Amino acid sequence: xxxxxxxxxxxxxxxxxxxxxxxAEAQDPLPSWNNGPNKRAITQFVAxxxxxxxxxxxxxxxxxxxxxxxxxxxxxQPMYTQLAFALARVKALAPQHPEWKQxxxxxxVLDGDMKSLAASGERGLVQLMxxxxxxxxxxxxxxxxxDWTRTAQHPRFHRPYTECVYxxxxxxxxxxxxxxFKTYIVSGGGVExxxxxxxxxxxxxxxxxxxxxxxxxxxxxxxxPVLMRLPDVDFVDDKAGKPVGINKFIGRRPIAAFGNSxxxxxxxxxxxxxxxxxxxxxxxHTDATREYAYDRQSSFGKLDKALDEAKAxxxxxxxxxxxxxxxxxxxxQGK
Amino acid sequence: xxxxxxxxxxxxxxxxxxxxxxxAEAQDPLPSWNNGPNKRAITQFVAxxxxxxxxxxxxxxxxxxxxxxxxxxxxxQPMYTQLAFALARVKALAPQHPEWKQxxxxxxVLDGDMKSLAASGERGLVQLMxxxxxxxxxxxxxxxxxDWTRTAQHPRFHRPYTECVYxxxxxxxxxxxxxxFKTYIVSGGGVExxxxxxxxxxxxxxxxxxxxxxxxxxxxxxxxPVLMRLPDVDFVDDKAGKPVGINKFIGRRPIAAFGNSxxxxxxxxxxxxxxxxxxxxxxxHTDATREYAYDRQSSFGKLDKALDEAKAxxxxxxxxxxxxxxxxxxxxQGK
Numbered sequence: 001x002x003x004x005x006x007x008x009x010x011x012x013x014x015x016x017x018x019x020x021x022x023x024a025e026a027q028d029p030l031p032s033w034n035n036g037p038n039k040r041a042i043t044q045f046v047a048x049x050x051x052x053x054x055x056x057x058x059x060x061x062x063x064x065x066x067x068x069x070x071x072x073x074x075x076x077q078p079m080y081t082q083l084a085f086a087l088a089r090v091k092a093l094a095p096q097h098p099e100w101k102q103x104x105x106x107x108x109v110l111d112g113d114m115k116s117l118a119a120s121g122e123r124g125l126v127q128l129m130x131x132x133x134x135x136x137x138x139x140x141x142x143x144x145x146x147d148w149t150r151t152a153q154h155p156r157f158h159r160p161y162t163e164c165v166y167x168x169x170x171x172x173x174x175x176x177x178x179x180x181f182k183t184y185i186v187s188g189g190g191v192e193x194x195x196x197x198x199x200x201x202x203x204x205x206x207x208x209x210x211x212x213x214x215x216x217x218x219x220x221x222x223x224x225p226v227l228m229r230l231p232d233v234d235f236v237d238d239k240a241g242k243p244v245g246i247n248k249f250i251g252r253r254p255i256a257a258f259g260n261s262x263x264x265x266x267x268x269x270x271x272x273x274x275x276x277x278x279x280x281x282x283x284x285h286t287d288a289t290r291e292y293a294y295d296r297q298s299s300f301g302k303l304d305k306a307l308d309e310a311k312a313x314x315x316x317x318x319x320x321x322x323x324x325x326x327x328x329x330x331x332x333q334g335k
Numbered sequence: 336x337x338x339x340x341x342x343x344x345x346x347x348x349x350x351x352x353x354x355x356x357x358x359a360e361a362q363d364p365l366p367s368w369n370n371g372p373n374k375r376a377i378t379q380f381v382a383x384x385x386x387x388x389x390x391x392x393x394x395x396x397x398x399x400x401x402x403x404x405x406x407x408x409x410x411x412q413p414m415y416t417q418l419a420f421a422l423a424r425v426k427a428l429a430p431q432h433p434e435w436k437q438x439x440x441x442x443x444v445l446d447g448d449m450k451s452l453a454a455s456g457e458r459g460l461v462q463l464m465x466x467x468x469x470x471x472x473x474x475x476x477x478x479x480x481x482d483w484t485r486t487a488q489h490p491r492f493h494r495p496y497t498e499c500v501y502x503x504x505x506x507x508x509x510x511x512x513x514x515x516f517k518t519y520i521v522s523g524g525g526v527e528x529x530x531x532x533x534x535x536x537x538x539x540x541x542x543x544x545x546x547x548x549x550x551x552x553x554x555x556x557x558x559x560p561v562l563m564r565l566p567d568v569d570f571v572d573d574k575a576g577k578p579v580g581i582n583k584f585i586g587r588r589p590i591a592a593f594g595n596s597x598x599x600x601x602x603x604x605x606x607x608x609x610x611x612x613x614x615x616x617x618x619x620h621t622d623a624t625r626e627y628a629y630d631r632q633s634s635f636g637k638l639d640k641a642l643d644e645a646k647a648x649x650x651x652x653x654x655x656x657x658x659x660x661x662x663x664x665x666x667x668q669g670k
Contacts, residue, residue: 206586218575241551251541
């Protein structure tokens, strides 16, 4: 065999790309989406911006699509996955911190007392995040995240969090890439919490992952350079921070943006404000049976003002229950 | 004609890529480099990491190469180009600021008094940068930069700054890309000063341009969202900041890094510290006749500690005078 499967020289990839071109034209690119106006709005937009010679054509280098992560690409209930990770880290680190038994917000975590945890407010939450996300090198943190995502399971779906991703959105990502888009994550979550697994799960490389950051510092440790993670917030990539993050990290305005909450409102506004054809889409969680149903009152992924704006401006609002044939991919672990 | 030249559908690009593959194998990829140990070190490195089945092979997605800009890809004498831009902006804005005639560091700029400007120190310089780089939207700033780079000329070479780029480095960028590398700029310069022109000049898209940033803020202006540039430094992508910027913006460690000054030392150290084959290269400005000769004593692009480390660790040190057949590309404007 000339090409081993895990080795990917450029020419082989290019040839594959050519094949993919013909393939994409022949198949339904979104098989897990029910036919209807929302699916049609997506395929129509892609056709409009890729049709050579049309007035709505967009050159390939400008086909930037940004995706929120929590609640848009993967489950964010009963709590953000990164928060579940932080709680698990507190439990794992507790033997080295006997004082936590008496000290909030750690005591609440160890007691499983979510009420006291909520009462500790944003200050408690930041303390929790800094304690569990800082004080190690970037390489050490990557190992911690990788180990956790390999073993942790979602409490309701009993499968790894990385398999609690939305099959219809995986198809949408692949469809956009096959149509010459560069797909980005633009998440309020920590960028170094996502980068270790996004490529394998979403096909999005680390360098196309934008998120919140904490400060890091270049240091020499035993003669080798390391980046130490400091307990100090650098950038919050949420709400009005999302356009800021897009401009800072990508430097181009997206022509398509996908979200599910008020945290994505400004990203969609920023996307909509450019010239030419645009696609703004919100995932509305309407399926309590297969996933969750929540919007205006939710602690995680609150969708209120953005829903009103979406309706007023005719952005696409995906009705998860009606629009999606399946929610999750077939589990890699079997059933 | 089936494909118009300025429209680039994915399949056409892929086909071009396939052609480029065969082409790259047949030609000298670095015609402006004199044969010798430095050119050989580059081509040997590329051969080592791209040879399928070899123990030194690096998968394509990990072939990240980072390039400093000032003094590595374009001229940084007699001063950083971005500083020349700032001085020109002060002159352009002066009619709206009569008070500047009496006020340092602006008075020094208007009088062409570089001694007083230098005496204003870092504080004066920051004031100059903030006054000329903030207080407008990102879109307005992009227009200002684009207009200036189109018209401004280098005082010695009498050609646009964007043509005071190094032909051998343009070839190196193209060679690495043809070998499956993703090429990045990692510069101490402002990212929004570079992004408007880097794609056309270097073939590096805005999203692969890392640099220093000032804070921006999402605002509604006449009902449209804009990003306002604030007079507040966000991140300095220089010295120990370069590995931090690489980790933050790219999220992967480069396997090849190119610089020319002490500002690049930590980037090269960070690159060198990864496993497998690595290429660390410094451009040493040794050619006063065709360009400039400077190193340990220079105000701009000081090369001192990094030169010692390069020698001690056998990093490639390009001797501009000896290694480069030509310095600049043929001028687009003619001679």
